[in-house]
Amino acid sequence: MLIGPGKSLDPDKYFIIVPDQLGNGLSSSPSNAASEQARSHFPVVTNRDNVAAQYRLVTEKFGIGNIALVVGWSMGAQQTLQWAVSHPDRVERIAPFCGTAKTTPHNAVFLEGLRAVLTLDAAWNSGDYDGQPVAGIRAFARVYAGWGFSQPFYKQTLYRQMGFGSLEEFLTGFWEKRFLRRDANNLLSMLGTWQLNDVGATPEFGGSLESALGSIKARALVMAGQTDLYFTPEDIEAEAALIPDARFRVVPSVWGHQAGNGLNAADTQFVDAEIKNLLAS
Numbered sequence: 072m073l074i075g076p077g078k079s080l081d082p083d084k085y086f087i088i089v090p091d092q093l094g095n096g097l098s099s100s101p102s103n104a105a106s107e108q109a110r111s112h113f114p115v116v117t118n119r120d121n122v123a124a125q126y127r128l129v130t131e132k133f134g135i136g137n138i139a140l141v142v143g144w145s146m147g148a149q150q151t152l153q154w155a156v157s158h159p160d161r162v163e164r165i166a167p168f169c170g171t172a173k174t175t176p177h178n179a180v181f182l183e184g185l186r187a188v189l190t191l192d193a194a195w196n197s198g199d200y201d202g203q204p205v206a207g208i209r210a211f212a213r214v215y216a217g218w219g220f221s222q223p224f225y226k227q228t229l230y231r232q233m234g235f236g237s238l239e240e241f242l243t244g245f246w247e248k249r250f251l252r253r254d255a256n257n258l259l260s261m262l263g264t265w266q267l268n269d270v271g272a273t274p275e276f277g278g279s280l281e282s283a284l285g286s287i288k289a290r291a292l293v294m295a296g297q298t299d300l301y302f303t304p305e306d307i308e309a310e311a312a313l314i315p316d317a318r319f320r321v322v323p324s325v326w327g328h329q330a331g332n333g334l335n336a337a338d339t340q341f342v343d344a345e346i347k348n349l350l351a352s
Contacts, residue, residue: 123157139164192210218300221299292346
């Protein structure tokens with residue numbers, strides 16, 4: 072949503088790399104790994120693992136020294152913050168939006184609920200299923216639906232702007248469709264990565280979130296969705312206060328976490344304009 076001529080990430084101005092996350096079914100994942108690491112045998116992946124692989128891609132494959140901007144939404148925001156902590160002398164700017172540097176206890180409880188509904192499907196078979204646990208994935212999607220958008224979004228039936236005539240159409244046509252095309256083991260792999268998110272766990276910081284965020288040298292623009300239920304503005308603002316000279320902005324939106332996902336033009340314009348300003352700095 073941010074890449075294109077005239078947008079903040081303009082390919083006429085910048086060399087843009089968009090890496091796939093480990094576990095997402097496109098990069099190395101439970102669904103495509105060699106037999107000894109396939110399915111439930113896939114190793115646990117952290118954001119530090121993702122950033123380590125990305126760092127090798129940037130430096131060894133492309134020979135890039137410094138990075139003008141690392142930017143990302145949601146789990147991409149988590150990785151953005153990990154980049155700034157792991158490689159403070161390589162990253163000039165960061166723009167994480169709608170994501171925290173450490174998964175909160177309440178957020179972890181939500182993720183445990185997702186894990187439970189998916190793995191309770193009899194077809195799950197401890198991860199060694201012959202066919203996807205469809206009932207579990209449908210339930211997973213419906214739990215997600217209650218969190219991905221805000222209460223005002225549903226009360227105002229804003230899903231009608233997306234072409235859905237009813238709430239049930241939205242649940243099946245947007246949420247279930249979104250997850251039924253995915254592999255269950257891949258979903259759980261990424262869920263595990265999300266749960267383990269904590270830049271303070273970077274070895275040299277001994278578990279201190281404050282020390283890790285305080286080590287960031289990049290010029291930081293940190294954004295939160297006003298009604299995000301996963302990564303609340305309060306949680307993100309508290310973390311931003313630990314980053315030296317970070318600028319904190321709230322996306323004024325009732326689209327919840329999806330305010331950062333390109334679904335609502337006004338939200339996208341807000342994020343794009345803020346990133347343009349950061350790049351101009």
